[in-house]
Amino acid sequence: MTVITTAQEGASALAEVIRGAERILAFTGAGISTECGVPDFRSPGSPWMVNKPIPYEAFLASAEVRREAWRRKFTMDDHYRGARPGRGHRALARLHEEGRLIGVVTQNIDGLHLASGIPAERIVELHGNGTYATCLDCGLRHELADIRPVFEATGAAPVCQDCRGPVKSATVSFGQAMPEQAMRKALAMVAACDVFIAIGSSLVVQPAARLPVMARQTGAELVILNGEPTPVDAVSNLVVRADIGDVLEAATVPQ
Ligand SMILES: [Zn+2]
Structure with missing residues (x-):
């Protein structure tokens, strides 16, 4: 070496x-x-790790948690939009x-x-990839540019227009295989x-x-x-x- x-x-x-x-x-x-x-979101000491990461199971289980996940997602995106x-x-x-x-x-x-x-x-x-989202039930790709204005206007976590399944950023969450x-x-x-x-x-x-x-x-x-x-x-x-x-x-x- x-x-x-x-x-x-x-x-x-x-x-x-x-x-x-x-x-x-x-x-x-x-x-x-x-x-x-x-930013290095996952590094120890990163401001993003002050909030405990949202595990995949919790995202699936609760609309409230999905709302929180999307709120955090768009806040993070604002820090590297245009990178x-x-x-x-x-x-x-x-x-x-x-x-x-x-x-x-x-x-x-x-x-x-x-x-x-x-x-x-x-x-x-x-x-995974944080620049778009996918439906967890049918896999359909969703664009953040379409999701964000609706989320900001309604405060509701996005659902798939095809199958009504939950839509999540295409990243691999903690607890997700x-x-x-x-x-x-x-x-x-x-x-x-x-x-x-x-x-x-x-x-x-x-x-x-x-x-x-x-x-x-x-x-x-x-x-x-x-x-x-x-x-x-x-x-x-x-x-x-x-x-x-x-x-x-x-x-x-x-x-
Ligand atoms: Zn779907």
Whole structure:
């Protein structure tokens, strides 16, 4: 394991790894989006964690809880409405354009990888997506722009126009199972990659902690790019502890 703590040296080392790679898998967490103004909602000490998260069961059980969930959802959205892909997202989009990126597995719900130009089929959103909503009964997609004015006018939690089922932000709630299809797709990408780059994730919760280790076990080179140490550092090939945007931009922009 090599540990580098300056952005410039980290970028050179990462650029070297990228040059030799044909099937890069990027795994991203909140750290890639902080420069875009998206708060790290789930981090300890985040103002969003003062309210205990609403478990999935409670959401299903009560219209009152659904109203509260939607009230909080729109309050949070106001804090990152208009967020645009940052240097890290754009760097990954460049790797996609060069044909070196097999996919992005993300813990983020901000939709910024899609906004950066990486096609949806290359993106696995383990925690879902907060930029739209779905009916929990029939799966129909609902747009937040349609839901919000009605919610603000009536104060009632939205229901599906087709089946009257409860409509929820398309994120994975506490207590809600990780989507199976997303997990399967993530595992297939892990098995197929030759380089796994974990970016801006503390790699503590599952499956974030497990996927890089699996990639390493199947012979991929493992790079960790994060501001803080992670539990996976010890088994990785390269650890860069520096600013994520600085490192990814310098490592991917042609010199
Ligand atoms: Zn429905």
